[in-house]
Amino acid sequence: xxxxxxxxxxxxxxxxxxxxxxxxxxxxxxxxxxxxxxxxxxxxxxxxxxxxxxxxxxxxxxxxxxxxxxxxxxxxxxxxxxxxxxxxxxxxxxxxxxxxxxxxxxxxxxxxxxxxxxxxxxxxxxxxxxxxxxxxxxxxxxxxxxxxxxxxxxxxxxxxxxxxxxxxxxxxxxxxxxxxxxxxxxxxxxxxxxxxxxxxxxxxxxxxxxxxxxxxxxxxxxxxxxxxxxxxxxxxxxxxxxxxxxxxxxxxxxxxxxxxxxxxxxxxxxxxxxxxxxxxxxxxxxxxxxxxxxxxxxxxxxxxxxxxxxxxxxx
Amino acid sequence: xxxxxxxxxxxxxxxxxxxxxxxxxxxxxxxxxxxxxxxxxxxxxxxxxxxxxxxxxxxxxxxxxxxxxxxxxxxxxxxxxxxxxxxxxxxxxxxxxxxxxxxxxxxxxxxxxxxxxxxxxxxxxxxxxxxxxxxxxxxxxxxxxxxxxxxxxxxxxxxxxxxxxxxxxxxxxxxxxxxxxxxxxxxxxxxxxxxxxxxxxxxxxxxxxxxxxxxxxxxxxxxxxxxxxxxxxxxxxxxxxxxxxxxxxxxxxxxxxxxxxxxxxxxxxxxxxxxxxxxxxxxxxxxxxxxxxxxxxxxxxxxxxxxxxxxxxxxxxxxxxxxxxxxxxxxxxxxxxxxxxxxxxxxxxxx
Numbered sequence: 001x002x003x004x005x006x007x008x009x010x011x012x013x014x015x016x017x018x019x020x021x022x023x024x025x026x027x028x029x030x031x032x033x034x035x036x037x038x039x040x041x042x043x044x045x046x047x048x049x050x051x052x053x054x055x056x057x058x059x060x061x062x063x064x065x066x067x068x069x070x071x072x073x074x075x076x077x078x079x080x081x082x083x084x085x086x087x088x089x090x091x092x093x094x095x096x097x098x099x100x101x102x103x104x105x106x107x108x109x110x111x112x113x114x115x116x117x118x119x120x121x122x123x124x125x126x127x128x129x130x131x132x133x134x135x136x137x138x139x140x141x142x143x144x145x146x147x148x149x150x151x152x153x154x155x156x157x158x159x160x161x162x163x164x165x166x167x168x169x170x171x172x173x174x175x176x177x178x179x180x181x182x183x184x185x186x187x188x189x190x191x192x193x194x195x196x197x198x199x200x201x202x203x204x205x206x207x208x209x210x211x212x213x214x215x216x217x218x219x220x221x222x223x224x225x226x227x228x229x230x231x232x233x234x235x236x237x238x239x240x241x242x243x244x245x246x247x248x249x250x251x252x253x254x255x256x257x258x259x260x261x262x263x264x265x266x267x268x269x270x271x272x273x274x275x276x277x278x279x280x281x282x283x284x285x286x287x288x289x290x291x292x293x294x295x296x297x298x299x300x301x302x303x304x305x306x307x308x309x310x311x312x313x314x315x
Numbered sequence: 316x317x318x319x320x321x322x323x324x325x326x327x328x329x330x331x332x333x334x335x336x337x338x339x340x341x342x343x344x345x346x347x348x349x350x351x352x353x354x355x356x357x358x359x360x361x362x363x364x365x366x367x368x369x370x371x372x373x374x375x376x377x378x379x380x381x382x383x384x385x386x387x388x389x390x391x392x393x394x395x396x397x398x399x400x401x402x403x404x405x406x407x408x409x410x411x412x413x414x415x416x417x418x419x420x421x422x423x424x425x426x427x428x429x430x431x432x433x434x435x436x437x438x439x440x441x442x443x444x445x446x447x448x449x450x451x452x453x454x455x456x457x458x459x460x461x462x463x464x465x466x467x468x469x470x471x472x473x474x475x476x477x478x479x480x481x482x483x484x485x486x487x488x489x490x491x492x493x494x495x496x497x498x499x500x501x502x503x504x505x506x507x508x509x510x511x512x513x514x515x516x517x518x519x520x521x522x523x524x525x526x527x528x529x530x531x532x533x534x535x536x537x538x539x540x541x542x543x544x545x546x547x548x549x550x551x552x553x554x555x556x557x558x559x560x561x562x563x564x565x566x567x568x569x570x571x572x573x574x575x576x577x578x579x580x581x582x583x584x585x586x587x588x589x590x591x592x593x594x595x596x597x598x599x600x601x602x603x604x605x606x607x608x609x610x611x612x613x614x615x616x617x618x619x620x621x622x623x624x625x626x627x628x629x630x631x632x633x634x635x636x637x638x639x640x641x642x643x644x645x646x647x648x649x650x651x652x653x654x655x656x657x658x659x660x661x662x663x664x665x666x
Contacts, residue, residue: 032458036646038554057361062556095546115348123457137454174627204346206379208590210558215647226595234576235587236380251503266645268560269369 004052004102007168008074008076011100013073021098025060026050033125033134034110038063050074053127054145059260061216065091073097074168076104078152078260080161081293082216085256087305088299091113091219101164103172106146106153107261108132111270113148119143152261152274180282186275198243198285204269205242207235211273212249214266217256224248250276255284255300258292258299318495320504323484331358332499334409338446342411343368347580352410363412363478366456371566371639373424374411374416376441377588382589383437384584388577398584403437408445409497416459416635418449418473419466420566422636426628427569446497448487449474453521456640460651465631468521479514486514516558529654531632535625537657542622543614547656552613554646559590561640567620567633570596591615617653 012024028039028049034054040063041047052074060073061082074084080101083121086092114122124135132143157179171216189197209225212218224232225245232248234241250257257277264274284290287310288301301309322330334340335355342361343350349369355361358374382401389395421442428438452459452468461467471477480484486507489495498504533541562568572589575582589596592613597606608614624633634650641649 030647031649031652032641032647037647037649040317040550040553063553111348119366121454121456151505206563206588208563209593210556210560210645213558215558222595226593235572236576236585238380262645266556266558266560268564268643268645 004168005050008050008052008100008102009047011166011168012041012050012072012100013044015098016041018042020070021072022071024074025063026074026100027052027056027060030055033122034095034108034113048262051104054106054108054132055110057150057261057265058214059216059258059262061086062214062262064097064216065219067092067096069129070096070098072100073160074100074102075164076102077156077158077160077162078104078258079216080163081158081258082260084163084293084296085217085258085300087296089256091302098166099161101161101167102103103161103167104153104156104159105172106156106159108145109148109150110151113143116143116148135196150261150265151272152259152264156259158258158291158294163296180278183275183279183282186279199239201275202239202242202246202271203239205246205271206269207242207245208235208268210266210268211263211271214262215253215257216260217253218249218261224252246276248275250280253277254280255288255290255302256292257281318489319507320487320489320498321481321484321507322487322501322503322505326503327363328358330410330503331355331361331499334411334497337458337500338407338497339404339408340409340411342374348377352413356630361411363450363480365412366454367414367417367637367639369639369643370564371420371544371637372410372413373420373566373569375408375440376421376445377424377428377569377571379588379591381586382438382583383573383586386582386584387580388582389580390557392580401583403440405440405444407440409448410445411448412450412478413447413467413474414452414471414637415449415472415474415477416428416452416461416637417468417566418447419470420473420635420637421447422473423567423624423630423633425622426624426630441511446475447492448475448478448497451479451518451521453480453517455521455525456638457526458641459525459636460638461636462522462525464531464634464636466635468525469518479517481514525636526651528636528651529658531621531625531634531654531658533658534621534632534654537622539618539622539626542657543618545657548610548614551648551653551656552610555592555609555613555649556646557592557594557612558645559592560643560645561650562590562592563588564639564643565640566635566637579586591619613648617650617657619649621654621657 008026015021024041024047026039027036029051030036034055035137035301038058038060041050059079059082061079064086087094119140120136122134122136126133130145132145134141155177157174231246264272290301340355341352342355343365344353344360350365351368351370352372352375384398385401386398387395428435455468471490475491477488570585570589570591573586575584598604620633648655
C-alpha cells in the first residue's frame with residue numbers, strides 16, 4: 001500500500017486551513033487489528049489522526065447523501081464511482097465536494113487471514129511493504145497481502161479513481177480479468193440446485209440490515225423492508241423472506257453498485273452477499289453495456305429509458 | 316459452600332449423551348469459521364474448545380422471531396378471530412458451555428422480562444426449565460472486558476454449574492439445586508476436597524489477562540444530563556451506519572417489535588428483534604420521531620447500556636464485556652473507548 005497517510009494528512013490540513021472545506025472525511029486508526037474507523041476531521045489537529053492502509057475498505061461515500069456544507073473525502077476507485085452515482089442521483093452537489101483520489105492496491109480480507117490462522121487470535125497486525133505481519137499470544141506470521149485481498153479487490157478492474165480534485169499518488173495498473181467467473185458457475189446450476197445454494201448462502205442471515213446500511217447506494221428514507229402499507233415481506237428469518245430481501249436489494253442497486261465490498265465486510269455473520277449483486281452487475285453490463293459510476297454523462301440504465309433499450313422478453 | 320466435583324475429559328462424551336437422554340442439550344457447535352449455540356444431534360458436535368459464539372445465546376430465551384399468538388380467519392371457523400397462545404416446547408433444556416459473561420447477561424435481562432409486576436411468560440418458563448452449565452474462560456479474547464463490567468472469566472452469576480478446564484478433566488462447581496439435579500443424571504463425578512488451589516491460580520491468571528476498559532461506577536456518578544448533552548457524541552456518532560449489528564450480537568439487548576403475519580386464513584402475532592439503531596424504532600404513529608437523527612440514536616445506545624440501566628436498577632451497567640459489538644461493528648465504534656470518554660467527563664458543580 002502506497003504511503004498515503006502522509007499525503008492525506010497534508011492535503012486535509014491544507015484544505016482546512018485554506019477553508020476550502022468545512023471537514024474532511026477519512027479514516028483514523030482502529031482499536032482492533034484490521035480495522036479503521038471512518039472519521040470526520042474538522043480541524044488541522046484532528047486531521048493529524050487520518051490514516052490510510054489496507055484496512056480502509058468501508059466505502060466513505062456512504063457518508064455523503066444529503067450532507068450539507070463542503071467536505072473533502074478520501075476516495076479509492078470504487079468509492080469515486082459511488083460518488084458519481086450520488087451526483088447523478090442528486091444526493092450531493094459537485095461544488096460541495098473536494099475528492100482526494102486514491103489509486104488503490106486492494107483491501108485486506110481479515111476473514112481470509114483468520115481462516116489461515118485457524119482460530120489463533122490476532123493481537124497485532126502491521127502492514128510493511130507488500131506484507132502483513134500478524135502476531136498473537138504465542139505466534140507471529142507474515143502474509144503476502146496480495147494473496148489475502150478482499151474478493152472484490154482481487155477482481156477489481158477500476159482501482160484508480162474516476163473522479164477527483166487531487167490525486168494523492170501515482171495511478172496503479174488496471175488488470176484484465178473475468179469478473180464473472182463465480183457467477184457464471186452459479187448460472188449454470190439447475191434451478192433446484194440454485195435454490196438450495198441460495199438457501200444455504202443466506203441461512204445465517206439475522207436480518208440486521210448491516211449490508212444495506214453499509215452500502216452507499218442504499219439511502220432510501222424508508223427502505224422497502226420497512227414499508228408497512230403494503231408490507232412487502234416479513235421480518236423474521238423465514239428463508240423465503242430472507243432470500244426476498246437479498247434479491248430485491250440486489251435489484252435496487254443494479255447498475256448502481258460499484259462492488260466496493262462494504263456489504264460483505266459489514267455482515268456480522270459473513271454472508272457472501274456480493275454473489276447477488278455481481279449477477280446483476282453482469283446482466284447490466286451485458287444488456288446495456290454500462291458500468292456503474294464511470295461517467296457523469298450517462299444515467300444508470302434502470303432509471304432511464306432509451307428507445308434502443310434491449311427488450312428480449314417482447315416477442 | 317458449594318460442592319466441587321471432577322470428571323475426566325475422556326468421559327465427557329458419555330456425560331453429554333446422558334444429558335441428551337433427559338434434556339434438549341444446546342452447546343457450542345462449529346459452523347463454518349465460527350461457533351454458535353445449537354441443539355446437539357450427537358455428543359461429538361459439542362466443541363468446548365471454542366472461545367465464544369459469534370451471536371450471543373440470547374436467542375435461546377429470546378428468539379429472533381417468537382410466535383406469541385395465532386388465530387384463524389377462516390369464514391367457517393367458529394373460533395375465527397380468537398387470538399390463542401401459540402403452543403411451545405418447554406421441555407427441560409441444558410445450555411452447556413455458556414461463558415460467564417453470557418450467563419450474567421441473562422440475569423441482567425431478567426430486569427426486563429421478569430419483574431414484580433410484569434413477567435414475560437415465554438422467557439420465564441424457558442429460564443425455569445433450562446439448566447445453565449457454564450465453562451470458565453482461560454483465554455479471554457483481546458476484545459473481552461468482563462472484569463471491568465462486574466463479571467469475570469470465572470464468574471458464577473446466572474449459572475447452575477461452572478465447569479473449569481482442569482487439564483485431563485473438568486472440575487464442576489455445583490451452584491444450585493437445579494444444577495445438582497441435572498448433573499445427577501450423568502456419571503463419573505468424584506468429589507474434590509483438596510487440590511483446588513491450581514484452579515484458584517488459573518482463575519487469577521485469567522482475570523488478570525482481561526483488558527481493563529473503563530470504570531462504570533465513574534459513569535454512574537456523573538450527572539445524567541451532563542453526559543446526555545456532552546459534545547463528544549458528535550464525534551462518536553460520525554462513523555456509525557446504524558446497521559444494528561451491535562444490538563443483534565449483544566446478549567443484553569432485548570428490544571423488540573410486534574407484528575402480525577397473515578397467510579391465507581391463518582395469522583400469527585410475532586415478536587421480532589428490533590434495534591434502537593434503526594430510524595424506525597422510535598417512529599410514532601403520528602409521524603413524529605423523537606430520535607430521527609443518528610446522533611440521538613447512537614447516544615441512546617451507550618447511555619442506555621452504561622448510564623440509564625445503572626441509574627434505574629442500581630446494579631451495574633447493562634453490559635457484560637463480552638466484546639461482541641467491538642468485533643461485529645463494521646466501522647470500529649468501540650464501546651470501551653466510548654465508555655472511557657463517558658467516564659472522563661468532568662462533573663460540573665450543581666447550581
